[in-house]
Amino acid sequence: MADPKETVELILFGEVRKIAPGASITGHLERPRNPAHGDYATSVALQISSALGRKPRDIAEQIVRATRSAIERSGACDPLEIAGPGFINIRLRQTAKAGIIRAILQAGASFGRAAAAKPERIMVEFVSANPTGPLHVGHGRQAALGDALAAMLEAQGHEVHREYYYNDAGAQIDKLAWSVQARARGLKPGDPGWPEEGYAGEYVEDIARDFLSERKDPADLGAVRSFAVGYLRGEQDADLHAFGVKFDHYYLESSLYADGKVDETVRALVASGRTYEREGALWLRTTDYGDDKDRVVRKSDGSYTYFVPDVAYHVTKWRRGFARVINIQGTDHHSTVTRVRVGLQALGLGIPAGYPDYVLHSLVKVVRGGAEVKISKRAGSYVTLRDLIEWVGRDATRFFLVSRKADSEFTFDVDLARSRSDENPVYYVQYAHARICSVFAQWGGDPATLAAADLGRLAGAKELGLAQRLAEYPEAVAAAARELAPHAIAFFLRALAGEFHSYYNAERILVEDEALQAARLALCAAVRQALANGLALLGVSAPEKM
RNA sequence: GCGCCCGUAGCUCAGCGGAUCAGAGUAUUGGCCUCCGAAGCCAAGGGUCGUGGGUUCGAAUCCCGCCGGGCGCGCCA
Numbered sequence: 001m002a003d004p005k006e007t008v009e010l011i012l013f014g015e016v017r018k019i020a021p022g023a024s025i026t027g028h029l030e031r032p033r034n035p036a037h038g039d040y041a042t043s044v045a046l047q048i049s050s051a052l053g054r055k056p057r058d059i060a061e062q063i064v065r066a067t068r069s070a071i072e073r074s075g076a077c078d079p080l081e082i083a084g085p086g087f088i089n090i091r092l093r094q095t096a097k098a099g100i101i102r103a104i105l106q107a108g109a110s111f112g113r114a115a116a117a118k119p120e121r122i123m124v125e126f127v128s129a130n131p132t133g134p135l136h137v138g139h140g141r142q143a144a145l146g147d148a149l150a151a152m153l154e155a156q157g158h159e160v161h162r163e164y165y166y167n168d169a170g171a172q173i174d175k176l177a178w179s180v181q182a183r184a185r186g187l188k189p190g191d192p193g194w195p196e197e198g199y200a201g202e203y204v205e206d207i208a209r210d211f212l213s214e215r216k217d218p219a220d221l222g223a224v225r226s227f228a229v230g231y232l233r234g235e236q237d238a239d240l241h242a243f244g245v246k247f248d249h250y251y252l253e254s255s256l257y258a259d260g261k262v263d264e265t266v267r268a269l270v271a272s273g274r275t276y277e278r279e280g281a282l283w284l285r286t287t288d289y290g291d292d293k294d295r296v297v298r299k300s301d302g303s304y305t306y307f308v309p310d311v312a313y314h315v316t317k318w319r320r321g322f323a324r325v326i327n328i329q330g331t332d333h334h335s336t337v338t339r340v341r342v343g344l345q346a347l348g349l350g351i352p353a354g355y356p357d358y359v360l361h362s363l364v365k366v367v368r369g370g371a372e373v374k375i376s377k378r379a380g381s382y383v384t385l386r387d388l389i390e391w392v393g394r395d396a397t398r399f400f401l402v403s404r405k406a407d408s409e410f411t412f413d414v415d416l417a418r419s420r421s422d423e424n425p426v427y428y429v430q431y432a433h434a435r436i437c438s439v440f441a442q443w444g445g446d447p448a449t450l451a452a453a454d455l456g457r458l459a460g461a462k463e464l465g466l467a468q469r470l471a472e473y474p475e476a477v478a479a480a481a482r483e484l485a486p487h488a489i490a491f492f493l494r495a496l497a498g499e500f501h502s503y504y505n506a507e508r509i510l511v512e513d514e515a516l517q518a519a520r521l522a523l524c525a526a527v528r529q530a531l532a533n534g535l536a537l538l539g540v541s542a543p544e545k546m
Numbered sequence: 547g548c549g550c551c552c553g554u555a556g557c558u559c560a561g562c563g564g565a566u567c568a569g570a571g572u573a574u575u576g577g578c579c580u581c582c583g584a585a586g587c588c589a590a591g592g593g594u595c596g597u598g599g600g601u602u603c604g605a606a607u608c609c610c611g612c613c614g615g616g617c618g619c620g621c622c623a
Contacts, residue, residue: 299621306623505587
């Protein structure tokens with residue numbers, strides 16, 4: 001990894017120190033589990049020793065020598081220690097640890113927010129369900145992930161646009177219209193005359209009944225279609241509202257046809273010279289860009305495949321000024337990733353090859369009473385987002401769906417999230433927040449006086465550990481945003497809440513010694529602020545009472 | 547068959563730009579409320595990180611094979 005001709009730089013406390021000829025590295029700091037190893041530790045010396053052809057301990061000693069004066073000037077920590085084969089252990093001074101508390105109280109809700117060096121206009125597209133049925137659990141995961149991701153990127157100083165793409169123009173909509181029409185005519189799924197691959201969910205019957213109650217004519221398929229789509233859009237909006245997710249814009253696929261963008265895209269593809277006719281269809285040579293087979297653009301019946309509006313849609317994202325786009329989809333859509341990117345490349349508009357970004361999530365298995373739940377009365381063949389919200393509540397649903405890595409398949413245990421709610425991670429975090437609020441209610445003093453608290457009184461191991469954890473929050477958010485990994489926020493909050501509960505049980509906050517009490521209250525206020533800010537990113541409430 | 551993803555404690559999952567990473571929650575067992583909320587805390591047991599190789603002084607982490615699971619591989623969206 002290292003080129004011995006370059007210079008090794010160690011970035012420490014904001015200063016870059018040239019250490020030795022070698023590689024340019026930014027060794028990240030670890031938090032040792034063993035307190036004897038200090039507050040932070042790094043193994044950079046071991047990592048670069050082979051590249052430099054020198055002993056790790058010698059390198060470590062050189063690093064310590066080179067940074068000694070800067071560290072003494074900063075006063076932030078004790079002299080670095082070298083341990084074992086060449087680990088460098090760092091022990092922070094108490095004043096440096098407690099200082100973060102004042103900064104948090106001052107920053108308030110903006111603690112953990114950063115001003116981006118280069119603010120971008122970013123679009124996050126998520127949910128984007130067809131208006132052919134209620135939102136299911138997978139859409140819920142997308143909603144939780146997408147909204148959290150958008151909030152995290154906003155916290156990094158970017159301008160974020162949340163968009164929902166409505167596939168309201170395809171064959172699926174026709175099936176919906178036929179299904180509703182059949183229901184309105186008194187047919188049931190399986191009856192003679194019931195449309196092939198029709199939608200069998202109970203909601204189809206609801207739509208038909210409402211349609212008839214408005215004295216409309218089932219023979220008018222266009223009227224049935226627009227009524228059904230409008231009905232389901234309204235229902236999805238209600239679900240999203242209940243989930244606390246708001247979109248800046250709903251983009252209709254049908255508009256791409258109406259305003260000519262689909263035709264325009266086809267013409268541009270043909271003009272690119274990468275299309276050809278075969279068996280009555282128009283193909284795009286996507287294999288030129290690494291696809292495993294060419295794709296049909298225009299079917300032999302003259303209609304377009306979904307590929308065309310998808311590409312046309314992403315052209316609008318680019319032209320609307322979103323240099324960065326993140327699409328949240330299920331892994332069952334991963335084959336579209338290549339196709340959309342390739343289609344954009346073929347147009348030759350100068351769009352980057354990796355445009356857009358994708359976060360793909362695996363599907364969620366819902367378990368209740370020890371058995372997998374596959375059926376919902378309302379939707380027929382799947383569990384709906386509404387089911388989850390009704391079973392376990394909005395906060396638990398959001399926290400659960402966002403607390404796993406997106407690409408891990410995970411089991412949503414309804415019983416854990418609901419009936420044994422006292423063992424639920426989201427309540428654990430919320431409880432820490434509510435507990436602190438309760439202490440403040442009992443105290444009854446003026447929080448403004450805490451700004452003057454003597455933080456030097458915080459000398460206990462748990463207190464300093466909490467302060468250190470709080471200090472790591474901004475970087476934790478930044479890292480999670482960088483990795484597009486909302487679950488990291490959930491894990492951080494879990495850890496922070498755990499440290500607080502442990503501290504709370506070990507020490508009284510409200511004590512006789514007023515100076516000590518003020519310092520502890522300041523610490524609690526800072527923890528509360530960090531919990532509230534983190535929960536807000538996940539779209540979970542921070543209750544004062546539970 | 548090909549492509550992508552995933553196999554870590556009984557269960558649900560973190561960690562995966564190598565070392566100070568064998569972790570959390572839950573479940574099980576034993577303790578802690580005349581004291582700021584016990585939706586909490588403290589402690590114990592529990593895993594050769596699917597498997598076999600390779601790279602490395604050092605691999606849950608990187609590379610290859612195999613096994614097991616998920617999802618794709620339409621002139622469906």
